[in-house]
Amino acid sequence: MSFSEIRERIEATADDLYNARGIQAVGMDELRAAAGVSLKKLYQEYPSKSAIVMAVLERRHRSWTEGLDGLVRQAENPRARLLAIFDYLTRWFGEDSFRGCGFINTFAELGAVSPEVADYARQHKASFQDYVAQLVADAGAPSYLGPQLSILAEGAQTTAAIAGSTEAADQARAAAEVLIDAALGTETPGAA
Amino acid sequence: MSFSEIRERIEATADDLYNARGIQAVGMDELRAAAGVSLKKLYQEYPSKSAIVMAVLERRHRSWTEGLDGLVRQAENPRARLLAIFDYLTRWFGEDSFRGCGFINTFAELGAVSPEVADYARQHKASFQDYVAQLVADAGAPSYLGPQLSILAEGAQTTAAIAGSTEAADQARAAAEVLIDAALGTETPGAA
DNA sequence: TTGTAATGAGAACGATCGTTCTATACGCTG
DNA sequence: CAGCGTATAGAACGATCGTTCTCATTACAA
Known part of the structure; x- marks a missing residue:
């Protein structure tokens, strides 16, 4: 077993167990x-348990970013790309192993005592918000739409995790459609 | 110091420290x-640490429910009552001690190993969703609005906790206004 | 004042955890 | 086959934690 195969195995196992x-x-x-x-x-391979935790967080960040971007790229127009975020959530929530966002969970467990963990969680969430902001800009929508959709996605994650059901993704998606269309100007009744 | 004064002191202290x-x-x-x-x-007073944890959760539930309802009752119309949820969040996020929703945090920390904690967190969130659903019904809005607003509120909590800023409450409030107005029928352009 | 029940401070216990150390077994080189 | 470096299993260590126990002190009743 090679160097990186071992690390891959350790981190994948740790990811599963910690999750x-x-x-x-x-x-x-x-x-x-x-x-x-x-x-x-x-x-x-790792100097301490916390080093493994940080490696797992990096792994989760890569997995989330790549998985989300992969689905978003399949969408055919800017509006569909924004909604793809919520399709990604639906798919994720349906997995047996889903137990909520790993960053929120780790932040809740260790953020108060580990600045490293808190910082990384912050960075991950900021990166997601930046990503959404870019999709919003590409759609030609006003920038305030970005945080609105990000907050919907966050809320769907915790709601689904605690309730143990996937419906929050669809409910968030429906809300997102309303917010997107409103932000794109479709909402003004007498827009002449 | 009386019986219940001692319990009050212990639970208040535990709430602060655990939070x-x-x-x-x-x-x-x-x-x-x-x-x-x-x-x-x-x-x-308590048979074990987990009994204290459960007592703290009950305390948090009372505090949240009473605090929220207190502010909602001050609003003068159904729409304002729905938005009061987000005013409550703004106030909460501004407190120095704010470190995210205590139920989400406790669920993340112990939910996987303590069914008691997981169940109580579920009940708390379900109770909040029921409360919002009632406000939505009172406003004469379609029932799908309830989960949408609940998800916004949840998302604002985790976003504010991790980012360490209060702006998520205002962003969620702005989104809520759009969703409420859309659900109340203002959104249908040619509704004749 | 004397005996008793309750209280408090803190030692003690057993379990668990992160981390390190040791002794044994294995695989390679000559 | 001999010898050496390395990896492994698992014991060991020191710290921490939840919980219980000890024992000295206090408050009060008779």
């Missing part, structure tokens, strides 16, 4: 067993 | 010291 049960609830020994490596190798 | 640093990061001894009671008294 399913929380970071503090998963000890290094359980991670070692699940990843099928020795403790020595774990500490040879 | 500021997370539940697992605050030990029983620190809570004991901050509340100014003996360890014996702590365990005399």
Whole structure:
């Protein structure tokens, strides 16, 4: 097993375990067993548990960014690209492993005691907001639409996580359509 | 100090500490010291730490419900009552102690390992959604508006918590206005 | 004043966790 | 086959935590 294969295996396993049960609830020994490596190798690849946590956060960021962008690119017009955000959520919420946004969860668990984690979560959310802002600009909509859609997406994530249902994605998508059309000017009744 | 004064003191202290640093990061001894009671008294009032956690959740639920309803009742018409939800968020986000929704945070930290906590968080969110649904019904708006506004409120909470700014409340409020007006029928251009 | 029940401070216990160390087994080179 | 470096399993260590126990002190009743 090569260098990066080991890291891939460790980080994928840690991602799954941390997502399913929380970071503090998963000890290094359980991670070692699940990843099928020795403790020595774990500490040879990462100096500490928090280094693994940060690596998992980077992995989640890549996965989210690539997954979202992949779906957005399939949409055929700017309006559809904005709505694709919510189609992505629908798909995500339907996965068995879905337990809410990993950044919100990790921030809630460790943000208060780990500045590293808090900063990374902030950066991830800022990056998502920037991405949405770009899609909004591409659609020729006013910039205030960006935060509105970002907030809808965030709310759908926590609502779906706690309620344990996927419907929040569709409800958020319906709201997004109204907001998009309003921002694009379709809403002015007597616009002559 | 009377029976209930002691419980009030313990729960208020626990609420503050758990909110500021997370539940697992605050030990029983620190809570004991901050509340100014003996360890014996702590365990005399509550059988375990998780009992204190549940008591804190109940306290938070009461505080949220009463605070929100108090502001909503001051609004003079159904539309203003719906928007009062977001005024409440603005006020809340501005507090120094604000660190996100305590139910989302606790759910993220313990929901996966504590069914009690997960259930209570679910109930709290369901109760909020019911409350919003009632306000929507009172406003004569279609029922789909309820989840839309609830999702906006949830999203504002996590966005404000992670970004550390209050602007999400105003952005969500602006979005809510659009959604409310659209749902109330103002949106149909040629409605004759 | 004396005996008793309750209280408080803090030691103690057992479990768990992150991290390091040790001793054994393995694989490669000559 | 011999010898050496390396990886592995798992013991060990020190810290922390939830919970319980000890024991000295206090408040009060008779």
